[in-house]
Amino acid sequence: MSEILGKLEYDEIRLIRFFRCLTLRQKDELLCEIVEKLIACYPIDPYMHLSAEPSKDAIEELSRDLEERLLLTMPPIEPWDYLDDLIYHVLESAWPEGLSDALLGSSEYDNDHAQALLDGIEEIAKEYGFPEPPWFELKDMLEFMHAWRDRIVEVIEKKKRKKIRYIHPAPGSDFSNSD
Secondary structure, X not given: OHHHHOOOOHHHHHHHHHHHOOOHHHHHHHHHHHHHHHHHHOOOOOOHHHOOOHHHHHHHHHOOOHHHXXXXXXXXXXXXXXXXXXXXXXXHHHOOOOHHHHHXXXXXXXXXXXXXXXXXXXXXXXXXXXXXXXXXXXXXXXXXXXXXXXXXXXXXXXXXXXXOOOXXXXXXXXXXXXX
């Protein structure tokens, strides 16, 4: 992990120290707020670089709903291929409060969110007459969630490094990514 972070700056160390002083609920809310503010300014579609008109597509993406944009970053889910497009129903069933609660908040709740995914798979499999997949375990759901979160962070970091800036944040955002 230290090779990813490199040398921490003074303000980054202060942030970590303050973060450790927060309650679990405060940590969860703060993480959600920070990520939502960043997502309001940066397009997060990992395939946007393949677009013929990336600037136009970025502006269009920024006007979309947060939940819809988070779906753009979902990692490949090969073992789930048999569910095909039903994955969206699984996510809706598992996380009725929305993707942002499960993906943007504290990892302290990950076991609960991962269990809800397993329950969602079981529910949708029964509803649509699929056999329940025996190969899914809690650890698989945790890996999936962590891969999804990491993908969100990586896409934002990549846009920041490439200085892909959208100075005027999405409607409703009070955050600007200008330095």
